[in-house]
Amino acid sequence: xxxxxxxxxxxxxxxxxxxxxxxxxxxxxxxxxxxxxxxxxxxxxxxxxxxxxxxxxxxxxxxxxxxxxxxxxxxxxxxxxxxxxxxxxxxx
Numbered sequence: 868x869x870x871x872x873x874x875x876x877x878x879x880x881x882x883x884x885x886x887x888x889x890x891x892x893x894x895x896x897x898x899x900x901x902x903x904x905x906x907x908x909x910x911x912x913x914x915x916x917x918x919x920x921x922x923x924x925x926x927x928x929x930x931x932x933x934x935x936x937x938x939x940x941x942x943x944x945x946x947x948x949x950x951x952x953x954x955x956x957x958x959x
Contacts, residue, residue, distance in 0.1 A: 868892075870903050877904075877911035 873893060879885045880893055897904055 868896075870901060870907075873904055874907045874911075877908050878915060880908070881912045881915045 873896060876885060876889060876893055880890060883890075885893065897908060
């Protein structure tokens, strides 16, 4: 497989969408020190990281805060918050 053919797989690689054998083969190639593919991987990662920025925001459902508060209350009941004690103040 050529580096150009590997470049077609890099976006799938950063999205964790390659099958295990393709992923392992690509990882071995990247570990070999190919600077061309390392640069293409950096570009693919940067492009993948920008995808969420291109999506329209989705407002949470009306129940979202209520559900979150309920989960936080349940968690607080299960694990009491640790008691922090301040060291004694020294007055000189």
